[in-house]
Amino acid sequence: MNAVVGILALQGAFRAHELAVKQCGVSTLQVRTPEELDHVDALVMPGGESTTMSHLLTTSELFDPIAKRLSDDMPVFGTCAGMILLAQKVYDARPDQRSFAALDIDVRRNAYGRQVDSFECDLSVMGLAEDFHAVFIRAPRVERVGEGVEVLAQHDGVPVLVRQGRMMAASFHPELTPDVRIHERFLSMVTEV
Numbered sequence: 001m002n003a004v005v006g007i008l009a010l011q012g013a014f015r016a017h018e019l020a021v022k023q024c025g026v027s028t029l030q031v032r033t034p035e036e037l038d039h040v041d042a043l044v045m046p047g048g049e050s051t052t053m054s055h056l057l058t059t060s061e062l063f064d065p066i067a068k069r070l071s072d073d074m075p076v077f078g079t080c081a082g083m084i085l086l087a088q089k090v091y092d093a094r095p096d097q098r099s100f101a102a103l104d105i106d107v108r109r110n111a112y113g114r115q116v117d118s119f120e121c122d123l124s125v126m127g128l129a130e131d132f133h134a135v136f137i138r139a140p141r142v143e144r145v146g147e148g149v150e151v152l153a154q155h156d157g158v159p160v161l162v163r164q165g166r167m168m169a170a171s172f173h174p175e176l177t178p179d180v181r182i183h184e185r186f187l188s189m190v191t192e193v
C-alpha cells in the first residue's frame with residue numbers, strides 16, 4: 001500500500017500507534033501542522049487527554065483542516081481520547097472542549113468510575129477469529145450510537161469498538177498490546193473504495 005497514515009502527534013500515546021501502523025507495513029507521518037495533514041491519506045487520533053488535545057488542535061490551527069478532511073471522507077481511527085474527539089456529543093466535557101462531531105455516537109468521559117478506572121479484558125470483535133485483549137484507561141463510555149454506526153465489539157453490553165463509513169473508534173487502546181489486528185482492520189478501510 002502506498003498510502004501514508006498520519007498520526008496526530010500533539011499529545012498522548014501517538015508513538016505506540018505509529019509503531020503499530022509501521023508493523024503493518026504502512027508508512028506513517030506525525031501530524032502537528034496543517035501542512036503535514038496535507039501529506040496524509042488517513043489519520044489516527046491517539047489516546048491521551050482530550051481536553052489538552054482539543055486545546056492543542058486549536059492553537060496548532062489543525063482543528064478546521066481536520067474537520068474539512070473528515071467531511072471529505074478521510075479515513076480516521078480514534079482511540080480513547082481520539083474517540084472523544086470524533087464523537088457527536090461529549091458528556092462530562094470541559095466547557096471549552098471541542099469535538100469534531102463526525103461520528104454519530106455520544107460518549108461520557110471517564111465514565112467507568114473509580115473502581116474500574118483502568119482495566120483489561122478479552123473482547124470478542126466482529127470479524128476477528130480470536131478474542132482481542134483490550135486495555136481500558138480512564139476510558140469514555142459510549143452512551144448512544146446512531147443508526148449508521150456498526151458496533152464491532154461490546155463490553156458488558158456497552159459498545160467499545162464502532163465503525164461508521166471510513167471512521168473507526170475504540171474506547172480502549174489497541175496500540176498498547178502487540179496485537180495489530182485492529183490496526184490492520186483500519187488500514188484495510190484506508191485502501192477500500
Ligand code: GLN
Binds near residue numbers: 047079139
Ligand atoms: N480520560 C481521557 C480524556 O477524557 C481519555 C483517556 C485516554 O485516552 N486514555 O481525554
